[in-house]
Amino acid sequence: MSLNGKVAIVTGSGQGLGLAYARELARQGAAVIINDVNPDTAAQAVAIINADGGRAASVVAPVGTAEAARALVAGAVENFGGLDILVTNAGILRDKSLLKMTDEDFDLVINVHLKGTFTCVREAFAHFKQNAIPGRIITIGSPTGQRGNFGQTNYAAAKAGIVGMVRTWALEMKKSGVTVNSVIPVAATAMTKTVPYFQKAIEADEMGRSMPSFFRHDLGFGTAQDVAGLIAFLASDQAAGITGQAIGAGGDRLQVWSHPTAATTEYREGGWSYQALQDNALRLFGHEALQSYGEDLLPLPEELRPEPAQAQ
Template identity: 70%
Template sequence: MSLSSKVAIVTGSGRGLGLSYAQELAKRGAAVIINDIDQNIVDEAVASITARGGKAAGVAAAVGSTETAKALVAAAIENFGRLDILVTNAGILRDKSLLKMTDEDFDLVINVHLRGTFTCVREAYAYFKDNGVAGRIITIGSPTGQRGNFGQTNYAAAKAGIVGMVRTWALEMKRAGVTVNAVIPVAATEMTKTVPFFGPAVAAEEKGETMPDYYRKDLGFGTADDVAGIIAYLATDEAGTVNGQAIGVGGDRLQIWTHPEAAVTEFHEGGWDFATLQAEFADRFGASQQSVGEKFPPMPAELEAQIAR
């Protein structure tokens, strides 16, 4: 499953998860366009690939605008002659509970995650369609977009929206032979390093040790490299039958998330008026209400003690 002769764009790839994705694609033979807002970080990321014999070039620009999307596609063509793969990873966080979240907090996150995914995918798909390229588009979702999370109204909306767009694009792009999927990573990042709950896992990674089984197996939480493999696989020609999917990955775990389906369906002659709902909702629907947020299995006592120290 070589990606030699393929050209990829990875947004938000100056460091962290995005850099791991870019390095894995390059390792498999693809030429990569690195993107970040900081030119120095872009240069360092490019060097990390070229120093190992890979091919990379960079674009320092904030994702969100049509201008940046056009610049990324143009850079792929100018540097490497074509475009085959787009990974829309760029993102920011502005976490606050609802009453503390400002318009700017909301708009910034939506602009980078949701609008940035939209503009980059639109530009890449236009190139694919005009040039007869059976391209690969890989977007990045989040468990927050699937389940919700306290203090992340903006992020949850953006990530849920990305998966919604993927399902629509899978329909629209199928005839052109272009696939589009969402990957939902659960991995150590700069953000998770600040959360005490993940402390033992982060500490193990920083020591070059394997994370405890509780994280890798029970939570499906791992390293950036644990996620990079599915990114590269979805970019291959062989993955052409995978389309419109939301794929969770982390640690030792891989998941296919279901598309939303009705948990229960009931009919009532004449419809569901107020009086009928008042009389029957609790009995007929109450037990089928869905949970919100993520629920973790109990943590082993030795890990709890490690966090407490």
């Protein structure tokens, strides 16, 4: 499982989850290209990895364009002599309900998450194929892309699209020996710090204590480090047979998400006319046949409920 001699790019790795992924890859022996839009943030991340005893350099660029993708791959080659691993973590949020979401809100999120993943993967795969490298590509999805979430039209579209691209790329990259997977993290971030539901989990983490079992086990919610191990594993030689998958990680839980599949199947000779659908609507589309949407969080145990002053 050692990554000694490997070179990785982690987009959006100046802080947060991306930095945790980069640090774990470096801890396992990989040299890492840090990417951020802020030069100071990128430099601080490089310093952290160097202080850990790892090797890192930075490429400051806003992910999304083909030019940024080329700069990232070139940075890996120039600083460390090649590229073996790509983790596409860069992302932004512009959360608003549908009628309040502007074209700019939508385009910004799609450009960074979806197009940024596309351009970076295209550039990395070209490098892998041209140099006969059995590379590892790890994209970052989200439960929102799998289930939907209120106020996240743009983010849900991007994250669902990433998983769709991964399943397509797995077919296209198979002959080259390149694997591509999507990791679905469920972890504490700057965003979850503002959600009262997670207050007790965040407080425990910030005080250096383990999160309560309800969060880690029942919800599968944990720290960035709980996800970082999966990132490093998928980048390793041992994961050579794993591709085209969406794998969830959070707290004590690991999940392999299924491909969308038909929940019910009905046949009618001659096809389904408007009248036939009307006549059979209750049987075809009754409550038990319809699928759920969105995530239903479990009720918080009383001792883990947020303090009244902070509840919303």
